[in-house]
Structures are given as structure tokens and as C-alpha cells.
Amino acid sequence: MTGSSGYPPFAVTVDLVILSVGEEGLEALVIERGEEPFRGELALPGGFVLEDETLDAAASRELAEETGLRERHLEQLASYGEPDRDPRMRVVTVAYLAMTPDPPALTAGTDAAAASWVPVRSLARKHLAFDHRKILRDGVDRARAKLEYTTLATAFCPREFTIAELRQVYEAIWGEELDPRNFSRKVLSTEGFVVPTDATITRGGGRPARLYRAGPASELSPPLRRPRSFARQRP
Amino acid sequence: MTGSSGYPPFAVTVDLVILSVGEEGLEALVIERGEEPFRGELALPGGFVLEDETLDAAASRELAEETGLRERHLEQLASYGEPDRDPRMRVVTVAYLAMTPDPPALTAGTDAAAASWVPVRSLARKHLAFDHRKILRDGVDRARAKLEYTTLATAFCPREFTIAELRQVYEAIWGEELDPRNFSRKVLSTEGFVVPTDATITRGGGRPARLYRAGPASELSPPLRRPRSFARQRP
DNA sequence: TAAATAGTGTCTCTAAGACACTATCAT
DNA sequence: ATGATAGTGTCTTAGAGACACTATTTA
Numbered sequence: 001m002t003g004s005s006g007y008p009p010f011a012v013t014v015d016l017v018i019l020s021v022g023e024e025g026l027e028a029l030v031i032e033r034g035e036e037p038f039r040g041e042l043a044l045p046g047g048f049v050l051e052d053e054t055l056d057a058a059a060s061r062e063l064a065e066e067t068g069l070r071e072r073h074l075e076q077l078a079s080y081g082e083p084d085r086d087p088r089m090r091v092v093t094v095a096y097l098a099m100t101p102d103p104p105a106l107t108a109g110t111d112a113a114a115a116s117w118v119p120v121r122s123l124a125r126k127h128l129a130f131d132h133r134k135i136l137r138d139g140v141d142r143a144r145a146k147l148e149y150t151t152l153a154t155a156f157c158p159r160e161f162t163i164a165e166l167r168q169v170y171e172a173i174w175g176e177e178l179d180p181r182n183f184s185r186k187v188l189s190t191e192g193f194v195v196p197t198d199a200t201i202t203r204g205g206g207r208p209a210r211l212y213r214a215g216p217a218s219e220l221s222p223p224l225r226r227p228r229s230f231a232r233q234r235p
Numbered sequence: 236m237t238g239s240s241g242y243p244p245f246a247v248t249v250d251l252v253i254l255s256v257g258e259e260g261l262e263a264l265v266i267e268r269g270e271e272p273f274r275g276e277l278a279l280p281g282g283f284v285l286e287d288e289t290l291d292a293a294a295s296r297e298l299a300e301e302t303g304l305r306e307r308h309l310e311q312l313a314s315y316g317e318p319d320r321d322p323r324m325r326v327v328t329v330a331y332l333a334m335t336p337d338p339p340a341l342t343a344g345t346d347a348a349a350a351s352w353v354p355v356r357s358l359a360r361k362h363l364a365f366d367h368r369k370i371l372r373d374g375v376d377r378a379r380a381k382l383e384y385t386t387l388a389t390a391f392c393p394r395e396f397t398i399a400e401l402r403q404v405y406e407a408i409w410g411e412e413l414d415p416r417n418f419s420r421k422v423l424s425t426e427g428f429v430v431p432t433d434a435t436i437t438r439g440g441g442r443p444a445r446l447y448r449a450g451p452a453s454e455l456s457p458p459l460r461r462p463r464s465f466a467r468q469r470p
Numbered sequence: 471t472a473a474a475t476a477g478t479g480t481c482t483c484t485a486a487g488a489c490a491c492t493a494t495c496a497t
Numbered sequence: 498a499t500g501a502t503a504g505t506g507t508c509t510t511a512g513a514g515a516c517a518c519t520a521t522t523t524a
Contacts, residue, residue, distance in 0.1 A: 007324075009245070011243075012247070012327050053318065054318065079290060079311065079329045081289065180503080182486070184503080185505085205495065209502075210504090399476080417513070419477065420513095441522055
């Protein structure tokens, strides 16, 4: 125990890594900060946890406030608490990871003067406020890993989607091309991954594709393994 | 922003799920609390994060303080911040997961009047202070999952170990028997999982077993899959 | 010797990867 | 018709599971 009140006081915030798959591949929602510190720089959306609020509730509230998104998937990512990560005071932030179908229109909130979707590829080279670059990278890594052994990819798809669209989610996040035929076979043979509807849709010429919805399964067993791009030794 | 100082003050603690594999299978280190609240109840070891301390450093310090353990593996697990999880004040705890070879002797610290290793099986039915039951369960779930796709199991083994000992780690944590011969083949054929030494050891009759050390690999690819105990339909 | 544990070889089966082939649309 | 996209079938191969068999110790 230290100090008069028995413990050092902290501020606790939540920060959100919100991902979507758009024209430019995997994109993240970032805001341009309207206040010091880091005014004018890009940052992840987030804010203080309120007095009587659960961490999950704070994340959910920030997600709604800053984007007005209908919530598809929101999970805790990790916590970050370097003593100097915020120049104003000692702050521990609990990062959350959210996914949403094709980048929706944004209802910018008070803090988020300029929220926008930015391709993750281009963010990788840019500077972000605080330690948000690392948080973003951790979020993307988590998403990449979870595609392998969960049905998470459906969270990036609208309510009804084709197998090709689901595959494009994998391809955008993994940055690898997948064989459409083998992918289709794998998805359809994994019970509960997707459930077929009666509808089909034509996206622009070619045989119409059947539409599916997300199924009840949450884990993929056996997993859908990401292609390991090794230079295989050929003796 | 709320309040005069602009944000609600929190206490931040770290709590540790410290696992080991002993006589009774998977065991966790718990302390009997010497103070209110929950005096006399079992709890996970932990404590406040200090003014100028990283979260990782706080976890590392608590691990050393409460157990004197040499650190084999320590990773952040998740954060817990229900408003009422501590009756004294608003506390967010960042839980960490640690593994150590066979339950070592304990150097009880100030707070840890009675630290002891308790089989996880028996803890599953007991009450723990705060929300530590959930934290423990999350830690065990994480460990179970990570055995599949990482070399984490070696963190439960002493510096030199036999394949049979490594297998017993898997069996204790998964609660499933594995075929010794297939397990051996899998481990030895996964490059970098273990590296052989020249030494062998006889554990009590039978052919001597070769001793290995943990190898440089950290991920298992392809994974060592946990047997799914499904009641397979036999038509 | 028997019993115990370590370790190898081999067969089978599942599932992934490669890719030919068929199906159904727009033009 | 042609080209594009959707979807099926088939061959090959990697790797998991089952388990016979060999190796080396203690009792």
C-alpha cells in the first residue's frame, strides 16, 4: 500500500480497434484528435471509463457514440499501461477489438471531429497518437489469428453474403489468395459455419451465387489454416 | 470528462494465475487472504500497480515477491473491471498468466500468509475472493488453448525433460490421454519444439529416456490438436 | 527370465491442395 | 456464341490415429 489513500490513482480508458474490409482491403477507423495531447494526429477512438460502468459497457458505448455502428463483434484485446503513455497523467487503457461489415457511414461524435476509415496497410507506416500504433498492430494480429480457428470472418460480412465475399474477407485480412473451390468446400463442410438461404445473387455476370447467413458455430475445428508462405526446400 | 479532476479515479492491480503440473495434475497457486475484504478466503496472488511501474513489471514483481519463482513464462491474460468487484473502491485488475515447472517451494511474502498449490479440479467447485474464480477459469482456458498451437508446454517442464514428461503436461492440462508413440513422433518432427541432449535418464524401470531442452520455436505449425471427445455417430 | 517404459515402423483415414470439369449468368 | 463467376469431382499428398514390433532398463 502506498500514499495516503492506500493506492496510486489511475485514469482508465477504453480504446477501440474497429476493423472492416472495404475497397482498399482491411481498414481501421481512426479519428483526428481535436485536443491536446497529440492534437491533429491520428488516434484510435476511445474515452474514459465512467464511474459506474463496466469495461465492456464503456467499449460498447464508445463504439456507438463515435460511429453509431450496429455491433457485430466486440471483444477485449489487451491492456496497455506504460507509465509515460499519456503525458497528462497515469492512464491504463483497455483496448477492444470490433468488426463490422463494409465500412459504414460515420456519425462523428463530439470527440471525433474527423473519424475516417483508413487502410491498415497505409497506417502501418504512419505515426499514431499515444501507443495506438502498437494497439492497432496487436488488434490486426489478433484478427488474423482468429480467422483460422473461429467463424469471426462472418462478422465482417453483411447479414447475407456469398462464399466469395467471405473468401474476400480472408484474403483481405491475410493478404493471401485462397483457392475459391477449396475454400468453398471447406466452409460448406464445416458444420454451423454458414447456413444457406434460398436466395441467390448475381454480382456482375457469371452464375448467380447462393446467399448464406452466419451459422451458430463459433469455432472452426479443424481450423481453416492460413497458407504458410515458406520457400520450401526442393532438393 | 467527469468530476473536478476530469476523470474518475481507479485503483489498478495485477492478479496472477500461476499454473504448474504436480502430483494432482494441474495446480494453481492461491493465497489465503489475511485482510479484509474476503479475509480467510482463497484468492489469486496480486497487488497494486505502483506509481511508476509498467503493468508487466508489476506482474513480474508480484510473481517474485509472492513466490520467489524463476520466471519461465508470464503473459497478460485479460482485464476485469466490474464496478462492484471490490467492495472498497473502483478497481480494475489486469490479470496475468504464469507457468512454472513442478510446484516449487514457496517463499510466502507479506501479503501471502498462506500461499499454497491447489489442484485446479478442486478449485473449480470452491469459492474464490473477488471475481478470481472467473479469472482462474479464463487462465486455464487460455493455457489449454495455447498448448495446441504454441510450445508453451515446455514452460511447465524443468530445464531438461523427457518426451513422456512433456506428454504428461499435455495430459494434465487437457485431461485427455495421448498416445505416447504418436505424441513422440509429433513432437520430434516439429522443428524447434525440443532439442535433444546427450543425456538419458531412467525414471524407474524400463528403457532410459532421452532428455531434451526447450527449442527455439514458439509456434506449432501445424498445431498439436487436442482430441475432440465427440460421440461419433456410427451408422 | 518377466515387467516396464522408450522408441520405430507401418497401415489407414481424414482433410488439404491442385486443378479439370460442369453450371448459369451477362453481353 | 464468349467470357465470367459459381460450384462439383477427382487425384495426390501431408499428417493424424491405431497399433505391432523392437530396444533397454529394473526386479
